[in-house]
Amino acid sequence: MAGPIIQCGQLARWYGSVSALTAVDLNIPAGITGLLGPNGAGKSTLLRIITGQIEPSSGTCTVFGKNPMTDESVFRDIGFCSEDDALFEHMTAREVVTFLARLSGFPRAEAAERAAASLETAGMTPNADRQTTAFSKGMRQRTRIAAALVHSPTLILLDEPMTGLDPVGRRDVLELVRRLAAAGTSVVFSSHILHEVGAVAGHIVVLHHGMVLAEGSLAEIRADLADHPFTICIRCDDARSLALRLGALEFVTTLKIRGRDSLEVGSDSALKLLSALPPLVVEAGYELTEISAPGETVEAVFQRLLK
Amino acid sequence: MAIHERIYQRLAVRPDKPAPRPMATLGRVLGQHAMRGWRTRLLFYGAFVPGLVFALIIYFLTRNEERVLGLARQFALTEINSFEDVDSEIWYRCGANLVYLLLGHVQVWFALLLTAMVGAPLVSEDLRTQAAEVYLARPMAPRDYVAGKAWVIAQRLFVVLALPTILVLALGNLLIPASFVASLPLYLVVVAFSALVATSNALLMLGVSALTRSARYATAIWFLIYFVSWIVSEVLVGSTDNTVFEFCSWRTNQHIVLSEMLQLEPLHEELLDLPSIEHSMLPSLLILIGCAALASWTVLRRMQPRKV
Amino acid sequence: MKSQLWLVALFGLRHMSGARKLVIAALLALLPAGLVLVVRWVGPAGAAAEILQSGVPNLCLAVTGLLALFLGCGCMRDLLEERTLGMLLTRPISRGRLAFGLLLSAMILSCFLAAFGAALSFAVSSVGVHADVATPAPEAFLLVGAILLLAIVHTTLFALIGLRFRKSTVLGVVWLFVVEAGLGSIPGPARILSPIAMVECILSPEFTTRASIESADGEYAVSPVTALIVLAVMQTILLVLHQRRAARMDFLSANVSADGP
16 A cells, blocks of 8 residues: 555644644554544544644644645545534535535536435435435434545545434444445544444544544554453363463463353463463463453453553 | 533532522523623623713812803703702702713613623524523423523623713712702612613513524624614604604614603703604603513524424 | 636525525615605605605615625624534635635625615605606616625625624624714715725715715715725725635634624
8 A cells, every 4th residue: 555645743733722632643544544532532623634624733734645724626535524413504415415516526417416326325315305404413414424425535534423323324334434445445534432443444543632542453552552451261171270270370360260161361461471371272282262352342442542 | 610510500409408590590600601701891891981981070070169060050051150059950950961971872882782792692502502402401491591591681781781870970979969869869760771771682682692593693683673773763753754763763762761761851952962852751661661572472482392 | 616616606695595684684675665665655745755865875875784794794604603614615615715605695695685675765766656756767876886886895894804703793883883984974084994985975966975965065075986996995905805814714713612793
């Protein structure tokens, strides 16, 4: 893959005395990127700077090598769906999307065709000719997603795209993100719902208090945090015997035998435990059927990052 | 703490204490919130500057007896040679003209601007952010909501209108003690008129604010009502010589009430070159109260649950 | 690119015309005609002709100022407060062009409403049985033309105020009061800051305005041609400032709080 599509250097943004972003250095590659962070972490501010809607207080931000604040041509390649629950009133969904397609430079007929197609993609075709004032939150969100897709951008930025959607809608959006990525479109989306980010994003940026806590794939982030208290569940043919051997290791802190073939091992160093386990199993000739780390979800990683 | 949280906290019924009245709570908390902006504070405190100027003028005027007598001569329209010739009616006229000038021609402008600054967002912002529904989900009737919001504007308007005028009047009485007894009814007039303007302006502003979800448009509509009705009234009276069109103007109706309360006819006309008022106070009073009632009904109607 | 501008202007027109504010603006525009009707109905004979000469032009100028304030301040700020501006800002259109397109829509609407109101007040006075005024076509055209000029300048001015200040309506009213009503009435060079005073010079001596009254006293030294030049220069400066402001503006931060007028 070529270089990063979004580059932020020492990006900072203040709202009066409140710091929304602090010295953010980011390189977002092509593919699916998830911006993860609790409310108020600076995700929306970052996306608004990336889309040139607000100016950074200091630092630089380029998208496809262009400054979005001064070079509007970059928006031919960018589609943005904001988190604001707002749509132009007194228009139908089709009119909104068609208007935005025309503003992106498409002639009337092509804009209408594209609007119909993107409304279909967002699941809004049955309600396309209804006034937006009568829309539910989910319908407005779908319309905004359709508007972000209408000009076939190569980069789509979605700010909290799952907000207001029912479980089916959420699944549809995640599916859409996967489909877009498969078709070669890069997607950057923000969320504070961890499993949604973990489910689709190949690249994750964890933000907290306006700072980047971690960046990379979930595995990379986890590797960075490798040496931490860690618990694994092991299924093997002789759990009791394996427990005896593991109990001799100084970094193993807890051992729970759950039946004849199941064992839970706690350690104060994940790195040491994961290094010691394979030679020990091979040496004694155990038959391992399953190793799992139930606590090692994206939520747990996130919690550790916040600590 | 967010303003809604503060209101909820105060509205929360504690078993050991009686439940606070929602109207009072709303008025108190939103009142503090309304005065946070520096522009509003500047306008509120700036409204005392004319009173200060008037006070200084009165102070320097009363240091010279001849000037005081000259002024009394103008009000009395008769020959006055010494303070013995100045009776209580002349002192009343002096005070009444001072009140008419300060209250009716200076402080009302501050009240006009303050009504817009404080009142415009009160309902429109609630409609925009759907906070009205949150308020009414509490043990709070729509009339409490209207009264609480109106209180936010009215109490500030009352202070801006009444306080500087009363202080200036009191200073005049202090410097010329002979005028005190004659001026006593003026204090009542100032309080009554200030209360009337504060209440009617507050309720009308709330009605205007309930017409739109944008505070900016509420402000624009408020000024349109005030100025356009005034211009229309002036043009119609000038063109048709029919003074009944004076009732079209919100401002003129307030002036008619003040002028009638002070019983200024016809002295102020000659001294201050002000237009003569040919009507009694009652129609104007009814118009002001009627418009305020209509505006309150508008807000209450907007607060009703929408039929699907 | 030119089509993008008109697209935004048409969108702005549609956005404004769908809202309740258009009803209020239309009522305001119809006010002079309504007044003429009332005067014809209850006033003495010839009163309508008199009001057309003095009352209507002044009222039309005031109404145009208020209309421009009503529509100009909101042309950009409405979208900011509705939080829909981001949808337009993230399209391949420059901020200046976007702001100009929206200003154009406010301009078209205020010009149409103000000119329609002025023309209608002439029509109301000259049609029907016992019409007070015969056919005052040249005067009507002069008034409509002058009002169009004023609507353009004022809408640009208030759009600029709307871009720059959050409490734009209050500031707009202060402008109308201090500059138009106050400064515009005082003889002297500072008067050229008041667009209404300049338009009054153009209307003089056909209509009775502050300009015609004072020119009779020899105090009003601005000729109609000078007034036209002043208005043209003023409009150019306002447009340049508007474009510069729009290009540099941090729109969303300017709307962190939409809590006031």
